Amino acid sequence: MMYRGFGMFGGGGIVGLVLIAIVAFFAYKYLHDNKNVSDTFRKKDNALDILNERYAKGEIDDEEFNKRKKTLND
Numbered sequence: 091m092m093y094r095g096f097g098m099f100g101g102g103g104i105v106g107l108v109l110i111a112i113v114a115f116f117a118y119k120y121l122h123d124n125k126n127v128s129d130t131f132r133k134k135d136n137a138l139d140i141l142n143e144r145y146a147k148g149e150i151d152d153e154e155f156n157k158r159k160k161t162l163n164d
Contacts, residue, residue, distance in 0.1 A: 138162055 141162065145155040 138159070141150075141155065141158050144150050150158070
C-alpha cells in the first residue's frame with residue numbers, strides 16, 4: 091500500500107485553496123488601501139496644479155495665491 095501524504099494541496103486541495111484565498115484576500119486589501127492613499131495625494135496635487143494655473147493666468151493675485159497655497163500645504 092502506498093502512503094499518500096498531506097502536502098500543501100493534500101486532503102482534496104481544500105486546505106491549499108483556503109490558503110490561496112486568504113493570501114489573495116490580503117493582497118487585494120493591501121492594494122485597495124494603497125489605491126485610496128494615492129488618490130488622496132493625487133487630489134491634493136491636482137488642487138495645487140489648478141492653483142498654479144489660475145495664478146499663471148492672472149486670475150488671482152500674489153496674496154491670494156500664497157494664502158491658498160499655505161492652506162493646501164497644511
